[in-house]
Amino acid sequence: MRADIKVVGIVQGVGFRPFIYRTAVNNNLKGTVQNRGDAGVEIVLEGDGEKIEIFLRELTKKKPSLARIYNVDVKYGNETGSFEGFTILKSTEKGNTIGSVIPPDVSICKECINDIQDQSNRRYGYFFTTCTNCGPRFTTINNLPYDRQNTTMHIFPMCDSCRSEYEDVGDRRFHAQTVACKVCGPKAYLVSKDGDKIESQEPIQEAGKLIDEGFIVALKGNGGFHIATASTIDKPIARLRKVKHRRQKPFALMVKDLESVRSFTEISFEEEALLTSHIMPIVLLNKSEKYYLSELIAPKLHNIGVMLPYTGLHLLLFYRSKEPAFIMTSGNPPNEPIVVNNTEALKRLGDAVDYFLFHNREIAQRCDDSVARYHGKKPSLIRRSRGYAPAPIQLRGVIDKCVLGVGGDMNVTGCVVQGNRAFLSQHIGDVELLETFLFYEESLEHLIRLTNSVVEVVACDLHPKFMSTKYAERLYKDEGFELLRIQHHYAHLASLIGEHGVKDIIGIICDGVGFGTDGHIWGGETMYYDGREMIRAAHLELQPMPGGDLATKFPLRMVAGILNKTPIMDEWLLSKEKLFPHGRKEVEVVLKQANDSRTHMTSSCGRVLDAVSALLGVCYERTYEGEPAMKLESIARGGKEVLKLEPEIKKGIIQTTTLLSEVFFNLGKYSTRDLAFSVESYLAKSFSTIAVNLARELDFKHVGLSGGVAYNEHIAEEVKRIVQTEGLIFLANEQVPCGDGGVSFGQAVAAGLLK
Secondary structure (H helix, E strand, O other): OEEEEEEEEEOOOOOHHHHHHHHHHHOOOEEEEEEOOOOOEEEEEEOOHHHHHHHHHHHHHOOOOOOEEEEEEEEEEOOOOOOOOEEEOOOOOOOOOOOOOOOOOEOOOHHHHHHHHOOOOOOOOOOOOOEOOEEOOHHHEOOOOOOHHHEOOOOOOOOHHHHHHHHOOOOOOOOOOOOOOOOOOOOEEEEEOOOOEEOOOOHHHHHHHHHHOOOOEEEEOOOOEEEEEEOOOHHHHHHHHHHOOOOOOOOOEEEOOHHHHHOOEEOOHHHHHHHOOOOOOEEEEEEOOOOOOOOOOOOOOOEEEEEOOOOHHHHHHOOOOOOOEEEEEEOOOOOOOOOOOHHHHHHHHOOOOOEEEEEOOOOOOOOOOOEEEEEOOEEEEEEOOOOOOOOOEEEEEEEEEEEEEOOOOOOEOOEEEEEEEEEEOOOOEOOOOHHHHHHHHHHHHHHHHHOOOOOOEEEEEOOOOOHHHHHHHHHHHHHOOEEEEEOHHHHHHHHHHHHHOOOOEEEEEEEEEEEOOOOOEEEEEEEEEOOOOEEEEEEEOOEEOOOOOHHHHOOHHHHHHHOOOOOOHHHHHHOOHHHOOOHHHHHHHHHHHHOOOOOOEEOOHHHHHHHHHHHOOOOOOOOOOOHHHHHHHHHHOOOOOOOOOOOOEEOOEEOOHHHHHHHHHOEOOEOHHHHHHHHHHHHHHHHHHHHHHHHHHHOOOEEEEEOHHHHOHHHHHHHHHHHHHOOOEEEEOOOOOOOHHHHHHHHHHHHHHOO
């Protein structure tokens, strides 16, 4: 019997061909296996029919742990007798199947760690030690199929020892495209900020020692540069904040080992499992009472982002270090993409760091670290990038056209949806700057090419001035794609539908900003999808934004807008004149704007939380996205509900003026913690009340929560509790960010739903 088999999925770069080879040989089958140019694999088998059936069962049941099989197409025929054995053929560029993709980068495996630590191993102390089970993938690939000549490893010819491993069917480096050693592979070296090479036999360990001594070092990793410094010394952290123009935004940490993580955080079983998984993202963990690192790392926040060393270079960095953790932040100038090139790093980061730890392997694709947190036992992705992208999300429904979602304006990603799979790009960021926009264009084009997609529809935000919208309009004009404009919060709702495959849903969508169909700025809505269309059923009270975008940066402006009719408000605000950049004159202008009918109006939940944060004296200026609300969440932990406010809802509008008035007139009567907790409870109860009533009216069973405010654990858990108490099913984003990083996915899904 003969079987011609085509396999679609993550089947290149994961040891799949070696697995096929061994499985075929073990079953006494002859034939070939070959990588295709569409990232799929083609197998030809000849032999006993029963053995072929065993092979097909083992194909899915015993596949490599990193492989993902989405489809297996088998065509049977008569045996030709033309094969003498089983062979791995040279890859072909042919292929037109949509849906396969090369895998994300994978963290270093235990076996490779052992190789690095074993003094008798020829890879002892070698930083670029990888195998078929680990190492960079997405960040190395230039073209398909996934073979060494199509990666950034093509300039490193294998030595005889590596070649022997590569060709040995019994070796875990059999056909590992990144196989290398200190003889033939990439080399690491240390340079000064002026670019002068510093001679050292162990440059990585030397870099770790420099960090211990309080210096700032830029490190070239697999997907871009990190900037690292000590975590227990204030001085270099304060300096790093100054040079990166990062006054308050928290830094992530790379922690030496799990024992060190436990020494200053609270960590659950689920958090530990994700932290130590092959993805190894940054996980937000609550600081413990024993927290002893610098308070400058995550000022006034209850949690801190930590990750473990996920490459050989990171492991070696800690070998002689006394620090339990290093600050490990993305190596980029403010609001620009992560730096990937050595020359570019010297130019762009030279003023910020003291030393550079380079290596001579190029980075094909930028890829920031992924970030996640847990609400109870459920993960919530904040940034979906390294370790996840570009692996697809399996949809429960099928979208009949190939759709490209281009994202919004902040925390942008791109997404290609075809059939029942959605392929998200890595995290790109805010695309206002030219450098980031060019990275955005390049990333989306690369994603389309990797997935072999033929885009038919492009979906963008409703906001006409977003760079992503203009990009979509250009594709519509130049490429002839159909163009669909999806309202921002409809996209958030669609992201829940796409993840969970529900046919109808009530959605609570809360974030900072979204251009609405009525011309106002939305951000606190209850919506529903009935299988045909999306309807905005209720929202937060519209409030003035004195100064427009300035109100997002200086939340006391939102206090003025919301409480503009409150007695003694003017007097109170004038007492805060020193908190305004231009003092009393600015306060007087703000008070006039608050009562001007021409002032922009918003229903944003984020702006309400910002206003409360300023009103309580928690945060007066937003220096990074979400800062006032994040600090409010931290101060509210452990609080109790003292205001006892019942939801005040008038004709589907949740009253927030009453809420802020209650807080204002109770300042000093209750603790800041309890007032903050009460506000979060009021918002959660108000949205839940509307959602539950709407679910009963429409006979829906699902209520979902999405948008950036869904990261607030107290609000999310309170909504979940109320919804489930009413016998309804609560849904949240788990596979894509509930913030704007998931908007491109929602746009693409919505384009399929609403046609």
